[in-house]
Amino acid sequence: MSRIVGIVNQKGGVGKTTTAVNLATALAAQKQKVLLLDLDPQGNASSGLGVYAGESDKTIYHVLSRRAKMKDVIEPTDIDNLYLTPANIQLAGAEVELVGTMSREAHLKRALKDIRNDFDFVILDCPPSIGLLTVNALTAADGILIPLQCEYYALEGLAHLLETVDLVQGSLNPDLKIDGLALTLFDSRNKICHQVMSEVKKHFPKLIYKSVIPRNVRLSEAPSHGRPAVIYDPSSKGAKAYVALAKEVVKQHGGA
Amino acid sequence: MSRIVGIVNQKGGVGKTTTAVNLATALAAQKQKVLLLDLDPQGNASSGLGVYAGESDKTIYHVLSRRAKMKDVIEPTDIDNLYLTPANIQLAGAEVELVGTMSREAHLKRALKDIRNDFDFVILDCPPSIGLLTVNALTAADGILIPLQCEYYALEGLAHLLETVDLVQGSLNPDLKIDGLALTLFDSRNKICHQVMSEVKKHFPKLIYKSVIPRNVRLSEAPSHGRPAVIYDPSSKGAKAYVALAKEVVKQHGGA
Ligand SMILES: Nc1ncnc2c1ncn2[C@@H]1O[C@H](COP(=O)(O)OP(=O)(O)OP(=O)(O)O)[C@@H](O)[C@H]1O
Numbered sequence: 001m002s003r004i005v006g007i008v009n010q011k012g013g014v015g016k017t018t019t020a021v022n023l024a025t026a027l028a029a030q031k032q033k034v035l036l037l038d039l040d041p042q043g044n045a046s047s048g049l050g051v052y053a054g055e056s057d058k059t060i061y062h063v064l065s066r067r068a069k070m071k072d073v074i075e076p077t078d079i080d081n082l083y084l085t086p087a088n089i090q091l092a093g094a095e096v097e098l099v100g101t102m103s104r105e106a107h108l109k110r111a112l113k114d115i116r117n118d119f120d121f122v123i124l125d126c127p128p129s130i131g132l133l134t135v136n137a138l139t140a141a142d143g144i145l146i147p148l149q150c151e152y153y154a155l156e157g158l159a160h161l162l163e164t165v166d167l168v169q170g171s172l173n174p175d176l177k178i179d180g181l182a183l184t185l186f187d188s189r190n191k192i193c194h195q196v197m198s199e200v201k202k203h204f205p206k207l208i209y210k211s212v213i214p215r216n217v218r219l220s221e222a223p224s225h226g227r228p229a230v231i232y233d234p235s236s237k238g239a240k241a242y243v244a245l246a247k248e249v250v251k252q253h254g255g256a
Numbered sequence: 257m258s259r260i261v262g263i264v265n266q267k268g269g270v271g272k273t274t275t276a277v278n279l280a281t282a283l284a285a286q287k288q289k290v291l292l293l294d295l296d297p298q299g300n301a302s303s304g305l306g307v308y309a310g311e312s313d314k315t316i317y318h319v320l321s322r323r324a325k326m327k328d329v330i331e332p333t334d335i336d337n338l339y340l341t342p343a344n345i346q347l348a349g350a351e352v353e354l355v356g357t358m359s360r361e362a363h364l365k366r367a368l369k370d371i372r373n374d375f376d377f378v379i380l381d382c383p384p385s386i387g388l389l390t391v392n393a394l395t396a397a398d399g400i401l402i403p404l405q406c407e408y409y410a411l412e413g414l415a416h417l418l419e420t421v422d423l424v425q426g427s428l429n430p431d432l433k434i435d436g437l438a439l440t441l442f443d444s445r446n447k448i449c450h451q452v453m454s455e456v457k458k459h460f461p462k463l464i465y466k467s468v469i470p471r472n473v474r475l476s477e478a479p480s481h482g483r484p485a486v487i488y489d490p491s492s493k494g495a496k497a498y499v500a501l502a503k504e505v506v507k508q509h510g511g512a
Pocket residue numbers: 011012013014015016017018019040044126127128184185186213214215216217218219220221223238266267268269384407408409410
């Protein structure tokens with residue numbers, strides 16, 4: 001039961017990295033062997049685990065530009081069952097460098113083929129755009145989990161994201177599924193949040209995960225300590241919501 | 257006193273669009289003639305003013321791909337002194353299409369040459385990445401205003417943004433200035449906000465605008481009504497902060 005899940009949304013700041021880091025960690029705590037793969041040149045998923053890949057370190061950039069194999073860039077973390085493939089700013093070069101290559105959308109898919117069965121889950125943290133890095137993720141993934149901030153601009157972007165998924169399903173990756181939508185940064189005092197939630201429930205009733213991630217300050221504090229919130233403060237509302245989401249994800253894919 | 261100001265930060269969701277839309281509107285209210293130019297394929301600055309450019313409408317995409325002139329895509333809005341150049345998802349194609357063209361970073365600079373003196377300010381809303389669209393903005397701009405969310409990941413990205421600005425100043429646009437940093441989404445109850453604010457004050461004391469933009473729900477409600485918050489709810493804390501920021505910006509550039 002190896003599943004590659006892309007955490008995708010081209011809208012910025014909706015909780016993609018926070019979801020990728022905390023979901024991956026919570027899945028690892030449920031005895032799933034997990035690889036968190038940072039596909040964003042910002043390298044936030046890496047620093048969210050306290051890892052800063054230097055200029056001379058091998059990262060996913062080297063794999064995409066065929067200068068390294070996937071097994072060279074998979075590192076264990078100090079968290080049981082959780083492994084990381086880091087990224088740093090060098091990855092920003094890949095968008096331009098890959099444009100002219102053959103089958104430029106499938107570099108990641110090919111790279112993951114050899115190692116995917118070593119893990120129960122491979123979680124891909126994507127950048128806030130639908131450029132070549134995100135398209136590589138959509139081509140390599142079995143499913144995508146869409147973090148959706150309960151705000152107007154974020155809702156606006158959803159329709160466009162779903163069109164892109166459609167295009168990818170029609171050509172690059174016919175088996176790509178939408179695993180679900182996770183409502184993030186939910187502030188129950190803000191009426192926009194309730195409006196967005198009811199809109200999404202109306203249009204995509206079967207796609208929404210039950211676990212709603214609340215706006216919770218411990219989630220934004222954790223990265224400055226290089227720890228996922230589910231470890232930094234497991235009793236916080238944010239951490240508990242990600243643990244619950246991980247349980248839903250495991251159940252959804254036939255796990256224990 | 258025509259000034260082209262890029263609203264730039266590759267970190268997602270830090271308030272670029274909210275700053276571009278409300279600053280542009282507040283400048284227009286202070287008798288400045290302003291063009292708000294949407295350079296993000298998400299088209300949020302356009303929809304923030306209630307404008308939805310359709311497939312058949314001319315947008316900044318057509319100007320960058322040399323199928324239209326700048327004067328064809330400048331529309332008046334129902335707000336005095338405020339004009340808009342809209343964007344829509346077609347603009348996403350420009351990143352790939354421009355890569356192989358001559359002097360690909362300077363398309364926007366060339367396009368703005370003819371019209372820049374018709375305005376006191378041209379405000380560029382940029383996407384959350386440092387791809388070709390943002391590099392075009394950095395090449396065309398006289399100055400950049402960096403919205404900085406008071407969060408850890410956003411602070412991490414600042415160093416990389418400043419390196420990019422350095423590179424652009426060294427080659428594509430030697431006259432590019434950093435007009436300032438505007439602290440956004442500031443929540444005085446959140447200790448991270450205070451930590452980030454003191455970090456930034458320590459490292460960039462001369463660059464920070466005095467007006468700090470608070471987290472204010474009216475700012476996130478306004479886009480769903482297609483109005484800038486400074487018009488939707490001028491008495492709100494968020495709107496007042498943008499009016500104060502606009503006063504600082506006018507003063508900074510020798511205006512009344
Ligand atoms: N539920 C939450 N409660 C409080 N803060 C949160 C929550 N989720 C994310 N954050 C904070 O909000 C900011 C944006 O989240 P994050 O960086 O995970 O989003 P992103 O979609 O990965 O952004 P980007 O588009 O730049 O990749 C971060 O500073 C993060 O710490």
